[in-house]
Amino acid sequence: MSVRRLHPEQPESFAFTEENAAYVQKVIARYPEGRQASAVIPALMVAQSQEGWISLPAIEVVAKLLDMPDIRVLEVATFYTQFQLSPVGRKAHIQVCGTTPCRLRGADDIIAICKNRLAAHPFELSTDGEFSWEEVECAGACVNAPMVTVGKDTYEDLTVETFNALIDGLVAGNPPTPGPQTERFFSAPQSGGAALTESALYDGSVIGKYRAFDREELTPPPAPAAAAPASPAVVPAPAADAKPAAEKPIPKVVEAQGQADSDKVPDQHKPALIEAARDGKPDDLKLIVGVGSKLEELLHKLGVYHFDQIAGWNEMNLKWVDQHLGSFRGRALRDKWIEQSGKLASGWRPPIHGGGQGGGNPV
Numbered sequence: 001m002s003v004r005r006l007h008p009e010q011p012e013s014f015a016f017t018e019e020n021a022a023y024v025q026k027v028i029a030r031y032p033e034g035r036q037a038s039a040v041i042p043a044l045m046v047a048q049s050q051e052g053w054i055s056l057p058a059i060e061v062v063a064k065l066l067d068m069p070d071i072r073v074l075e076v077a078t079f080y081t082q083f084q085l086s087p088v089g090r091k092a093h094i095q096v097c098g099t100t101p102c103r104l105r106g107a108d109d110i111i112a113i114c115k116n117r118l119a120a121h122p123f124e125l126s127t128d129g130e131f132s133w134e135e136v137e138c139a140g141a142c143v144n145a146p147m148v149t150v151g152k153d154t155y156e157d158l159t160v161e162t163f164n165a166l167i168d169g170l171v172a173g174n175p176p177t178p179g180p181q182t183e184r185f186f187s188a189p190q191s192g193g194a195a196l197t198e199s200a201l202y203d204g205s206v207i208g209k210y211r212a213f214d215r216e217e218l219t220p221p222p223a224p225a226a227a228a229p230a231s232p233a234v235v236p237a238p239a240a241d242a243k244p245a246a247e248k249p250i251p252k253v254v255e256a257q258g259q260a261d262s263d264k265v266p267d268q269h270k271p272a273l274i275e276a277a278r279d280g281k282p283d284d285l286k287l288i289v290g291v292g293s294k295l296e297e298l299l300h301k302l303g304v305y306h307f308d309q310i311a312g313w314n315e316m317n318l319k320w321v322d323q324h325l326g327s328f329r330g331r332a333l334r335d336k337w338i339e340q341s342g343k344l345a346s347g348w349r350p351p352i353h354g355g356g357q358g359g360g361n362p363v
């Protein structure tokens, strides 16, 4: 982008027309007291639409109107390429995007036409003073490259032919409709859509269909697999001083998950469970790696309180318990609870716990 400076030749003065002054006052009134500076861009735009470009006197008038230092308004005017800092063509000033996507899609040809038909250099007026052009940075319509901006309008998907037609239209005072200069709709795919093309997606013909599917057309689920043959594994007897927990209900959420599972371990593999901890003193099950307070609570609900209970399970017992762990399912097998509990039951304690209580497991 070129350095943007004020034009060396400046007019003596600037004043809004009566109509434009009233409009600018209306814009200023949109902002709260003390925030009039927010109207700087619209006020400069009105000045530009009146004079064709932004002069130093116009900047000073806007600054005074908005109670701003002149330099602040100058900063805005010189920052945005939408503001012209020198006189431009009376009929049109064409801003040609010269950034990579437009460049790759033919911006060079567009610039060549500007040079040949309008003026040899950017910001130079055509011989009749009606046209001028410049190259600008990306105007945000890259998907429709190459493109040009004329005032508030953009002309996109240009070719040599359509850009020449645009200049002809501007000369005749009858420019084409802004937007893509091809058949495509805005930035829709040039060659037509390739996805979501089924008309049923848009014509409403499938509304409510899912209900009929649910009730009538759904293929019945396959019959559940036959129960696995009884395992020869021996269920360990409960400890001598433990009360059997035959009546202890399995937590509901756990039961639901277990039932929904097609490879459910039959209840004959249910290990010996107890109603309460022996002597009211449960082991700290959180010492088992992977067991935290929530999982310990769940084990208590199931009837598991002691390391030696778990240490005495066989693999099928472990699987049975594991499938009753709800959202923790998989932990018992993954963390080898039988092995861990065997060590803990023999008195071993992980060094980090110092032989004491209060494991640091997250769940």
Ligand code: FES
Pocket (backbone or CB within 6 Å): 097, 098, 099, 100, 101, 102, 103, 137, 138, 139, 140, 141, 142, 143, 145, 146, 147
């Ligand atoms: S590169 Fe030309 S509009 Fe973005």
